[in-house]
Amino acid sequence: MAKKDFTDDLRPHPDADGAKKLASERSRSSIDTDELANHVFGSAYLERQQRVLTALEPEKIFSKANQANLSRPDRYKLGLARGKRMRQLMDKHGWDEADILMAEYLIDDLQPYHLHLSLFNSAMREQCSDDQRAYWTPKIESWEIIGAYAQTELGHGSNVRGLECQATWDQKTKEFVIHSPTLTASKWWNGTLGRTATHAVVVAQLMLPHGPSGKLVSYGPRPFIVQVRDKKTHQPPESIAVGDIGPKYGYAPMDNAYCLFDHHRVPHSALLSRYASVDPDTGAYTKPTNPASVYGSLTRGRSVIVMNARLVLARAVTVAIRYLAIRRQFRDRDDANPEGPECAVLDYSTVQIRVLPLLAATFALHYSGEAMRELYERTRSTNALDGDQAQLAELHSTSAGLKSLATDLAANGIETCRRAMGGHGFGGGTGLIQPNADYLSKPTVEGDNWMITQQAARYLLNRVEDVKKSPAGESRSRTDDNLRDYHARASTPPKSRQLSDETIAAAFEWRVSFFAFEAHRARYIQKKSWNSMLIDLYKLSRAYAQSMLVGNFYLAMRRSTLSCSTTTEVLGDLYRLFALNTMDAEAREFQKSGAVAAEVLDTLPEQVLHLMQKVRPHVVKLVDSFALPDFMLDSALGRYDGRVYEDLFNRAHRLNPLNRLTFNPDYRSDEIVMGAKDGADMLAKL
């Protein structure tokens, strides 16, 4: 790219030799990274990652080198080209669904066909009648049609019952008339629909005549399959206005849509009728029967969110730990030798306290995601135990709180890691700019992180009510046990003076019970308004989710069968680090609830410091065991070989397209690029 010049022979200062620093970090820990990687991901996952990676790496279209320099329209075009190539590779290599997910993860740039493969596909699978399924499935699988899922509207998000878009049955023509009565009825945010899709599942209020007056009323939001663009010209009909909503925080290649309907007519068959239907001859409505095991699929979805949060956090932590183990800054103030080498930034306690608890949180998220997945899989088997079913029902409600906590931990964790990296944390060399921007959607989508905590809290209030009504009733879950136990001995709180692995987990449970009973009293006895309690309910849900993370981590440690004793020991330290650091942050709740003695809470900062020192020698090996490929990381700071400074310089000096242009800074000149007289061109771009 750049000509040969004097910089070609320059190397980093010997004190900043990243390759040597990481080699030395790796040599001082006896963690068996292969075993740990297998423990976390399983060999099938790691094999898949390697196989898909091998297929992607040689393809230039997936190169990330210039991605951040492109315009938004080019980002979409690139996304489309990548999506096409991915489909070709699917066919070539016979990839299954898990392979495609893996490819999307490694490419790390959402392609515009994504919603066709995911939400549109699953909605059609779930909502179509058998006849509809037989008709549409081949077209969906061959990509003859490209589909999207259009539910949310400009004025309506979480409250699905408030959707404005209408589908009115016309008995004469036996058609539905899809219509957007207002601007706020415009479909909004719907991925893949903006520029790519030919079809969409449109969720609209089903309007049918009601009662003797025949007045049109809504029978609730129902799904309709609607063709939005001509397959040949790719233009929408005049009765549909559809387009991309424009740049947003992340997901530049994705065409999130607006879409309005002007009395747009679709045939009777457009209503997806597995669960509810309209008789074409009489216009009579058949109510939906609830799909079975909705608990299961929702819980599975939530476990995926938790597992993704874990991967995102692992990524940020990997980049931060590798870079901060290399980066040197200032000498230790207590160092007697004023000429000694500068400290590794990762050795400062103020850096450790930000990054190492997040490393521990990555494992905490992992074990809870895994526990959810296992429970879900056990309950799918025909001879699932009753206890598992009850546990699943509980998890269905309480996992709302876990979604909230997990996505907050990951979203906030990326930014915490970024800031811990100081100046270079603001640069493109982190490889975190895009994943950060993308991930910022997660705390609000699929249930706003504050709003949905009501679900978990409501469940707990109901359980407390049951326990109070029949204290001797049967326990059906761990939470039941805890609430009954608390009810029986609320007057003698444990005030733990000794924090063993077991009493730590028990303290988290006691705190939940205490605040669940407090909230119950506020609502059922003091009759407080729901709105005035929302903040307390949020805290209750968070306490519960923290207790889940700690509890599942604890159980996983007890069951651990790792052969490497160092790994076992370090994971135990990570358990204690995650739990005690969380306890320290919430110390007043632990004190108030009587879960832990106040003097013991005072010792937490010291204990956390000590645990961080114990974990410190192993952190590079720990992030190595996340096995995140350099191709995916695309990070100068976080690359496996530690060549941080060489890579940063290479990106700047040899790859940056801005450096191929020479500019004219004379303010009196209409020239921007030297010799181009292009000042007016800039105006045209606005």
Next chain:
Amino acid sequence: MAKKDFTDDLRPHPDADGAKKLASERSRSSIDTDELANHVFGSAYLERQQRVLTALEPEKIFSKANQANLSRPDRYKLGLARGKRMRQLMDKHGWDEADILMAEYLIDDLQPYHLHLSLFNSAMREQCSDDQRAYWTPKIESWEIIGAYAQTELGHGSNVRGLECQATWDQKTKEFVIHSPTLTASKWWNGTLGRTATHAVVVAQLMLPHGPSGKLVSYGPRPFIVQVRDKKTHQPPESIAVGDIGPKYGYAPMDNAYCLFDHHRVPHSALLSRYASVDPDTGAYTKPTNPASVYGSLTRGRSVIVMNARLVLARAVTVAIRYLAIRRQFRDRDDANPEGPECAVLDYSTVQIRVLPLLAATFALHYSGEAMRELYERTRSTNALDGDQAQLAELHSTSAGLKSLATDLAANGIETCRRAMGGHGFGGGTGLIQPNADYLSKPTVEGDNWMITQQAARYLLNRVEDVKKSPAGESRSRTDDNLRDYHARASTPPKSRQLSDETIAAAFEWRVSFFAFEAHRARYIQKKSWNSMLIDLYKLSRAYAQSMLVGNFYLAMRRSTLSCSTTTEVLGDLYRLFALNTMDAEAREFQKSGAVAAEVLDTLPEQVLHLMQKVRPHVVKLVDSFALPDFMLDSALGRYDGRVYEDLFNRAHRLNPLNRLTFNPDYRSDEIVMGAKDGADMLAKL
């Protein structure tokens, strides 16, 4: 732009009429927004804002409509074009420095000449000898040369003494040889230098022969003026490699640089020699004399940071409050009428608890920034009081903690506001994407927010040492008073049972003293290592900075002379909201220190809830009084007139350039844009 179509006649649902909603919000508060705006900004500022705005608005080059769609190279080009136009407007309107700052603020897109106007200009003003100043000033002012400031390096940020770049005196030729011995010696991050500048102040280790051996040693980092590009061809000489470092989180139009020197020779006059010089005949070195009143300029710089943090936070809060007052979602769970209108999102306590304390924080930052500025101005006068001078010395040390807290509050506050806005918070309609990305640099630049807290904490430890040594010594500052008072009655902590405005402020001070003495004991008596104390020192600094914000807010309330009694009352509520919400978040420290009784701390959530309800009717008027122009906000969600949905739709349907293209989604086709056969073109862009 777009053709006329059926969407032209659509309006938002009557329940989503933003103009009506905001009108109703404004009608229910009697706050005098003009008076409050004057109180916060002063009439000169508001007049300046209006005058500069009037000059900028008609200029198409400052239109923000398509900015987010441009490529990085185009963002730089646009920045250069804007910078040129700004200079032309400077000349046309005779703008002074404050006018230019105002223009930059309103344009809200850092132009590449920025460092020429700021850091380069001030470094030259401060470091040049009189002769040098006479030579360079006209060239700087006429933009005959464009300058940058090159201090930080690839391997070296905060630790200036660790810089690697060398300037070696060659007695024979009477030149300095500027050289980068390694890759990590490359200058890095230096704004305006990447593509724009012709000159740079380069900070390099001054290498002179030392002792009888004549061995070269460093006399410390000194500034040199170096021409980096030819004024005509704008090409660097072969002995300099310079360019832009590539895309980063924010500041797309700014050309942050890398720059290396290969034994590049500059004349003796290149050393900026106001404070230190090398005799050209003997090579003898004259040590720097410390520039006077460095306290003052540093304190002034910190007050600017605090005032900017206030403006950035005001911006996020303005957007969030206007939008959330309009947005409706779900009905109140306790509402008896199941068909009633949906709630304004801003009426949910879980939304208020995120946004309203930030509204209060905006004022808290304001009053502290103002207090700093006033103190700085008082100490500049010739008959400044001793007390003021002592206070300034104290502020110089402790303002490090305030910089840390203020930039954290603002950076985190933007994201908190964004998430509170739910789905649309992730969209470009917030107008916050770019200010958010830009501002994320602030917690790490100008002193990393964790690192610099040591400065404030060290000051406090020294004060405690003095107080312990001579408890009856003379107090020279408010902090001295507090520490002495604490020392005298540490055994009888106040444990306040009643939280008046005054005791609230006193509780914050007591907490600081308690933890300052604790830290002093750990360091001086228990002899703990500095590194093991860093986290506690960070907390101490934060406690001190919070106490400053609360204390200055309290004093401002006491002195308030506003004629509108509602405003006075609401500001008082905001003071209590900020202080008590902060106290609640740090409740355990207040409990442990004995500043406030535990039972009283238990009442804080209830008090905060009550204060938010009191403030709620006034919040739209409060943000109106920040007087942020729509031109600057560039926000569909936060526009003054409340036409949120109309604006969001207009940006999507009529302005988004992606919608002018039709795409071919057939994965077997090499066509991306319909009819273009442009699949291969995408590859070429990578």
